[in-house]
Amino acid sequence: xxxxxxxxxxxxxxxxxxxxxxxxxxxxxxxxxxxxxxxxxxxxxxxxxxxxxxxxxxxxxxxxxxxxxxxxxxxxxxxxxxxxxxxxxxxxxxxxxxxxxxxxxxxxxxxxxxxxxxxxxxxxxxxxxxxxxxxxxxxxxxxxxxxxxxxxxxxxxxxxxxxxxxxxxxxxxxxxxxxxxxxxxxxxxxxxxxxxxxxxxxxxxxxxxxxxxxxxxxxxxxxxxxxxxxxxxxxxxxxxxxxxxxxxxxxxxxxxxxxxxxxxxxxxxxxxxxxxxxxxxxxxxxxxxxxxxxxxxxxxxxxxxxxxxxxxxxxxxxxxxxxxxxxxxxxxxxxxxxxxxxxxxxxxxxxxxxxxxxxxxxxxxxxxxxxxxxxxxxxxxxxxxxxxxxxxxxxxxxxxxxxxxxxxxxxxxxxxxxxxxxxxxxxxxxxxxxxxxxxxxxxxxxxxxxxxxxxxxxxxxxxxxxxxxxxxxxx
Numbered sequence: 406x407x408x409x410x411x412x413x414x415x416x417x418x419x420x421x422x423x424x425x426x427x428x429x430x431x432x433x434x435x436x437x438x439x440x441x442x443x444x445x446x447x448x449x450x451x452x453x454x455x456x457x458x459x460x461x462x463x464x465x466x467x468x469x470x471x472x473x474x475x476x477x478x479x480x481x482x483x484x485x486x487x488x489x490x491x492x493x494x495x496x497x498x499x500x501x502x503x504x505x506x507x508x509x510x511x512x513x514x515x516x517x518x519x520x521x522x523x524x525x526x527x528x529x530x531x532x533x534x535x536x537x538x539x540x541x542x543x544x545x546x547x548x549x550x551x552x553x554x555x556x557x558x559x560x561x562x563x564x565x566x567x568x569x570x571x572x573x574x575x576x577x578x579x580x581x582x583x584x585x586x587x588x589x590x591x592x593x594x595x596x597x598x599x600x601x602x603x604x605x606x607x608x609x610x611x612x613x614x615x616x617x618x619x620x621x622x623x624x625x626x627x628x629x630x631x632x633x634x635x636x637x638x639x640x641x642x643x644x645x646x647x648x649x650x651x652x653x654x655x656x657x658x659x660x661x662x663x664x665x666x667x668x669x670x671x672x673x674x675x676x677x678x679x680x681x682x683x684x685x686x687x688x689x690x691x692x693x694x695x696x697x698x699x700x701x702x703x704x705x706x707x708x709x710x711x712x713x714x715x716x717x718x719x720x721x722x723x724x725x726x727x728x729x730x731x732x733x734x735x736x737x738x739x740x741x742x743x744x745x746x747x748x749x750x751x752x753x754x755x756x757x758x759x760x761x762x763x764x765x766x767x768x769x770x771x772x773x774x775x776x777x778x779x780x781x782x783x784x785x786x787x788x789x790x791x792x793x794x795x796x797x798x799x800x801x802x803x804x805x806x807x808x809x810x811x812x813x814x815x816x817x818x819x820x821x822x823x824x825x826x827x828x829x830x831x832x833x834x835x836x837x838x839x840x841x842x843x844x845x846x847x848x849x850x851x852x853x854x855x856x857x858x859x860x861x862x863x864x865x866x867x868x869x870x871x872x873x874x875x876x877x878x879x880x
Contacts, residue, residue, distance in 0.1 A: 420739070428650060444858050445587040446845035448473040450486040454494025454811065454827060459501050460785045460800040464825065470499055472807040475845030480801050496505065496815040497839060498825055501780075501800050502560025502588075502808040503754040504788030506740030506820045507663065507692050508712040510550035510564045511535075511543050511578060512725075514749040514870045519721070527722055527748050530879075535568045536596030536879035537660035544577035545869035551585035551858050553752045554743075554839050560808040561744075561798060563713070565631045565692075567594030572609050582624045586846055586856060588808060589706055590792060591620075592663050593630030602638065602644040616659055625844060627794075630655040634664040634684075635675060652684060662792065663690040663713075669724045670696050675770035675779025678688040680704035690791070694732075695725040695875075711791035714746035716760040722748055729765045729783075730774060738791035749782070755833045758784050762830060777826040811840035813852075 421731035449472055456468040458480060469484040470477065478486075501613050512531055513821045519527040547564065547633075554562050564582060569575050575593060582589050593613070597606045613620060614628055621627075632651055655662050664684075666675040679685055680701070685708035692713045701730060705712065714727040730877060732739050742751045758780045765775040789799025798808040812829065814822050822828070841849035848855055 411660075411851050416527045419466045428646060429838070440541070443584075444846045446700075447490060447847070449482060449490040451492045451494040451499055451601050451811065454497045454499040455534060455814075456480060456494075457498060457781075457825060458501040458799065458801040458804050459782065461679070468499075469494070470801060470809065471642065472842065472845050473805055475801050477801060477805050477807050477809075478652045479803055481729075486678060492811075492840070494672055494811065497813060498829065499811050500810060500829070501785040501798065501803070502788075502810050502841065502843065503558050504577040504740060504782050504792065504794075504799060505554065505559045505567050505743055505752070505754065506711075506788055506792055507715065507742035508691070508752070509560065509567060509745045509747075510581075511538070511546045511566055511568050512659060513550035513746050514542065514546040514866060514873065515555070515745075517747070517750045519748045525567040530747060531568075531745075532597045532640065533784075534595065534873050534877050536570075536873075537681060537873050537879075538568060538570065538574075540571070540573040540577040542869045542873055543574050544627050544643070545847045547581035549866045550746070550821050551581060551587050551589075552854060552859070552862055554587060555585065555841050555843070555848045555857075556838065557752050557753055558755060558812070558841055559743075559752065560810070560841065561794065562587060562591050562821075563629075563663070563690075563740075564647065565593045565594065566592060568630050569581075570596040571607075572606075572612070575609065575613065577624070579620050579774055580766070582626055583620070584856075586622075586625070586843055587850055588794075588798065588806075590627040590629050590665060592629035592631035592661075595633060596823065597733055601633075601641055602647055604647045604650040605633075605654075607651065607658075610654070610660075611658060614660065615832055627819065629659075629661040629663060632662050632664045633730050635678060636668060636672065651684075656688075661688050661690065666694060667691075667696045667701065668693040668719075672696070673698070676701040676704060680708070685710045687839045690740075693719060693724060695719055695728060697728060697731065702731060702735050702737070704730070704736050711738035713742045713791070714761065715742035715749070716757060716764055717746040717750075718742075718744035718798065720760075720764075726764050726768060727761060729761055730769065732868040733775075733779075738776075738787065738808040740788035740791035747805075751835075753835055754784055755829065755835065756832045777824070777830040780830050783797050806843055806847040809842045810836050810838055813839040857860075 451470045456465040468482050471479040471486045593610050687709035687712045716727050762775050762780045786799040789795040797806045
């Protein structure tokens with residue numbers, strides 16, 4: 406059997422591998438923005454690409470990926486797929502779609518609005534604009550975020566929705582996710598400005614769960630709880646009776662729970678209290694955890710909880726630095742997060758990977774502390790494991806759902822082909838994402854979104870933000 410290293414050398418040296426790009430045999434894969442229904446789950450085969458399986462099969466230069474009815478049928482060289490539409494993969498890196506693990510998608514309308522004065526910081530901006538949202542604003546913000554995610558190569562998002570002001574807000578948010586065709590966990594959260602002594606509307610969560618087949622979009626969407634925990638961060642302490650009721654309701658429903666904890670130095674010690682209150686477990690994700698003691702790390706590891714890290718927002722807001730190596734050394738599942746574009750500006754998972762690597766190596770004062778391949782795992786298979794979805798996505802394995810991306814290496818910022826893991830973590834940008842497939846549907850092709858009228862999307866998003874600002878008197 407040909408070694409991966411040998412195959413990689415042949416791929417890099419073979420000029421034929423970088424021939425003309427294109428699609429043959431299927432006009433429906435042209436990438437034309439329709440703004441209408443999602444593309445069909447066509448049968449197709451990507452030929453002669455550099456395939457990074459993120460599985461035991463490793464990297465496969467000059468390989469093929471065969472997709473049928475939304476699933477991966479085969480991965481390897483010389484696959485015969487009569488009747489399947491053929492996509493030329495020469496010059497492309499094919500890898501699993503990127504996994505995002507915590508994003509307040511609704512406030513994407515507030516992109517880069519966290520200002521330079523305390524009154525315009527993230528928390529007051531989110532609160533004061535959030536309370537002025539109508540249900541359609543939730544739809545517009547989440548739809549914009551989902552389109553950006555797909556454009557950036559993100560095929561799974563964790564929509565941490567902490568501005569549900571009534572059932573119609575949840576409905577609008579879920580409609581945006583369904584129309585986008587993205588894979589997601591929708592975590593139901595309390596509204597901005599919600600009373601800290603009042604439990605969340607668990608009856609509405611239970612309603613959604615009972616009718617989830619009407620929302621799940623063919624099992625693309627999952628339901629979870631965006632739990633306030635013991636503190637909402639920017640708005641103070643939550644009453645014990647309220648957070649206990651919220652947590653217990655989620656446990657009764659059997660849905661996963663996600664909570665911000667130990668964000669800043671001032672909130673250090675919260676994870677100890679979570680452990681003491683038996684609020685940790687395999688069904689719990691802890692977000693940020695920038696300030697953790699050895700005792701808290703042990704508690705997370707022993708409970709099986711996962712952690713979500715968002716380096717750009719954590720640094721931008723002044724929380725501190727992600728403790729990536731601490732969690733990885735303790736075998737704690739780790740995923741990467743956009744968090745909020747109100748702080749980060751965009752949803753660039755390639756940049757997030759680069760930041761995670763650079764911060765960790767800088768903290769360790771060592772170039773080789775966090776290898777690029779390990780970082781790429783955090784954005785794919787390890788991120789999927791942290792979200793409990795590794796059985797269906799995160800790696801290119803026959804039988805898994807067809808969530809994958811094609812990254813064009815024939816761009817100025819990607820040339821020339823060297824070490825693919827490093828290229829993706831250190832050089833790639835969303836503009837290099839040529840093709841995005843979610844559940845076998847091609848949602849981006851030839852660099853263009855296929856199911857979104859981008860001009861209309863931007864116009865409607867801008868109109869929604871103008872309305873929010875006017876109602877909030879926020880200029």
